[in-house]
Amino acid sequence: MNVFTRLNGEIMVLAQQNIDTDQIIPARFLTTTSFEGLGDHLFADWRRDASGQEKPECVLNQPRARHSPILVAGRNFGCGSSREHAPHALLDFGFRVVISSEIADIFSNNCQNVGLLPIVLPEDQHRHLMGLDGQEITVDLVTRSIFVCGSHDNDVRFEFEIDGFARRCLLQGMDRLDFLLAEEKAIKAHECVLEART
């Protein structure tokens, strides 16, 4: 899994609320049997018209999109389908962090499992970042902080909350499957009780 410690990079803002995983990657791209190359299909119907031509007005088609590793999205990002293709498409496109004031449960789990850092901020901090489209910020998982370098001595620093285990997995690149496999004895014990009951 990807290791994440600290990242400097530009913000890309998608202000819309309730961006669902069908937007992030439409279902017609899910007949694949791998997770390779899904970045091409990221927000496919936002980025391209019916003939497959890129829409120049879509911010995701601007050159900066591919080198903005931090996505700041409107409330309730990643709702809907459980498709893990969504965080893979975001990662493959170049995003490493998604920030919102609310992130859907299954999507958030999926992000953590594939090494994309999901950050939920209180409304006011989220609103502040939504106004900084294109600005460079620092996301530091070690100190759990977001740092915005201001123009005249008005730097802003937010601390964010993240589940301790999720943080440890990302910092150390720890594999959750290894963690679960190490529970073999306890799993076996649970199964013994279970079979005895039936």
Add this chain to the structure above:
Amino acid sequence: MPQPKTLYDRLWDAHLVRAESGDTPAVMYIDLHLVHEVTSPQGFDMLRKRKLAVRRPDRTVATMDHSTPTLPADENGRLPYATDQAEKQVEYLRENCAEFGIKLHDFDSGNRGIVHVIGPELGATQPGMTIVCGDSHTSTHGAFGALAFGIGSTEVAYVLATQCVLQRKAKNMRITVNGELPKGSSAKDLALHIINRLGVNGGTGHVIEYSGSAIRALDMESRMTLCNMAIEAGTRAGMVAPDNITIEYLRGREMAPKGDDFEAKARQWLALVSDESAVFDQEIEIDASNVLPTITYGTNPGMSIPIQGIVPESMSATAKRALDYMAIDVGKSLSGRRVDVVFIGSCTNGRISDLRVAAEILRNRRVADNVRMLVVPGSEAVRKQAETEGLHEIFLKAGAEWRLPGCSMCIAMNGDIVAPGKTAVSTSNRNFEGRQGAGARTMLASPATAAACAVAGVVTDPRSFGVSREVA
């Protein structure tokens, strides 16, 4: 005195392999793992790469439903897959199931279908279980008093290898629905009503228990419809405590216990309730008599109104974008809006009771000339039952298409799509932009409403068709 527990607390405690701590999430045992072709290939690959076996093939049930055609095979027995890749994906599921020893409910099994339709039909879904699938509509199985939720493909690999997932405990929410649903209203209308009330993120971080006299009065298929859409409010899971309706549904099903074992199990199942003094983090009460036939007008399932209601004004940019996408004006009713496609099916409303309701409206009537209507049974068992009852003849005579089971136009992965700019009234669960095809406009509704719209060719109140019985 022991701490009073909710149903969710009970199921949570009973499945802990290791309790959660500040440092680590809980390790939760999974009783039943449902597998389909779209979200499992990468999971199987992870096992192969790490040389791991499937820990409990006996607790794993597989079928193909998303990428499968709903049109029959040609004279050479070849199914009309939308793309080679779709066919390869289905073939890969066959290979994976064969290699890892998992029972696959394939085309020739006689019981293939949408995974959330066949789990209950087979009796694989049982009260008290933890159930996962790489599919958000796994919440459907909560209708049986099971803790059922969707997972990603990496978690599919975890469950295949260890039969466990990592979870943090969610909060408890209870939605109590008392009173009687009015004539013409169904579990689908109730589901849409609840999502509208909660908002599409109102349930985030919670598990919902549905209770109250109106819930007790619902049959199992209606409870499945309700729990199916729990995810559309952002909830981790939705559930209904088991009762005699649950027990009688399960009696005699293929994978349910038999004889005395069943009676013993049934007694345990009936004990799966929330304690009277249990405390919920959030409580919501709904009067069923206020739940009118409901239809969505926007691009998420929370944007709905009673079918004769007025599309509300909203200042938000998100709502404006939705109305623009749908080409809908605020301050007007949807009644009379032209409908191009009607879809009856999906894990939400593709069961026999749904088809009966639609057939009753279509009997001796015709689908309007401007409407293409697709009726897609949720499973082979539903298809056979419908054909035994002659429902397929009613649909065909009315001018609808009668298809083979699958997810079909709900997710539009198999070639069953709504063309750009066209409006579909659909019994499925999501009206997201492009969900039924790029540029397609989806309005979610009950089977009764969808069938009424098909006949009228425009958005129509099903009550104008004199719905004579309780509809599912």
